[in-house]
Amino acid sequence: MKQLFENDYQTIYLHEDNNIFEQRFKSKSQEIFGEAYINEMRIFGDQMAANQTSEKEVSKLIINTLDGGPTMEPTVQTWMHNNFYPQISNIGIKSKAYCLGEEILAKLSIELTVEDDPNALFKYQFFSSLEDSINWLNAI
Numbered sequence: 632m633k634q635l636f637e638n639d640y641q642t643i644y645l646h647e648d649n650n651i652f653e654q655r656f657k658s659k660s661q662e663i664f665g666e667a668y669i670n671e672m673r674i675f676g677d678q679m680a681a682n683q684t685s686e687k688e689v690s691k692l693i694i695n696t697l698d699g700g701p702t703m704e705p706t707v708q709t710w711m712h713n714n715f716y717p718q719i720s721n722i723g724i725k726s727k728a729y730c731l732g733e734e735i736l737a738k739l740s741i742e743l744t745v746e747d748d749p750n751a752l753f754k755y756q757f758f759s760s761l762e763d764s765i766n767w768l769n770a771i
Contacts, residue, residue: 635678640671640701643678645689651768652679652692652724658699661734668701672715680722688723691768695730695761696737703740711744716752726754726771728764 632653636643640660644653654675663671683689703711729745731738745755754771758764 635682636674638674641675643675645682646765649765649769650687650689650691651765652682652689653695654692655695656698656700660701661699661737663701664704665707668703668707669710671701672711676715676718676722679719679724683722690723690725691728691771692719692724692726693728693730693761693764693768694741695764696734696741697730697732697761700732700734700737700741702736703744708740708744708747712748712750716748716750720752724753726768728768729755729757730761730764731757731759 633645633647634642635645640657640663642655642657644655645651646653660671679689679692727745729741731741742757756764756767758767
């Protein structure tokens with residue numbers, strides 16, 4: 632596993648052996664909202680785009696909130712639908728596994744955002760362990 636980026640709120644990895652991007656939120660990410668959350672997603676999108684290669688295109692990703700994760704309010708959900716999801720679809724992402732922690736508001740806001748996506752660009756599934764997330768992505 633190769634670390635691509637790290638700050639106070641997230642670490643971004645490329646699982647080279649499984650060809651999967653992972654965004655792992657840190658507990659401090661529970662403190663961010665609105666534009667700060669959008670900025671973290673922009674970083675994630677930029678890291679994925681910068682690490683795509685024509686020799687080995689990565690089409691799967693994991694959003695990991697086991698250690699914490701921000702809550703997405705409606706304006707962020709709309710931004711995700713209109714900006715982030717099309718961006719990552721354009722760089723080749725086809726499947727997303729959500730590895731969700733126990734924080735109920737963050738968990739519900741992620742589930743609502745994903746399930747209410749009007750474009751339905753991705754296969755997705757929700758999990759409570761990283762291992763199950765990886766296994767599902769490897770099986771599809």
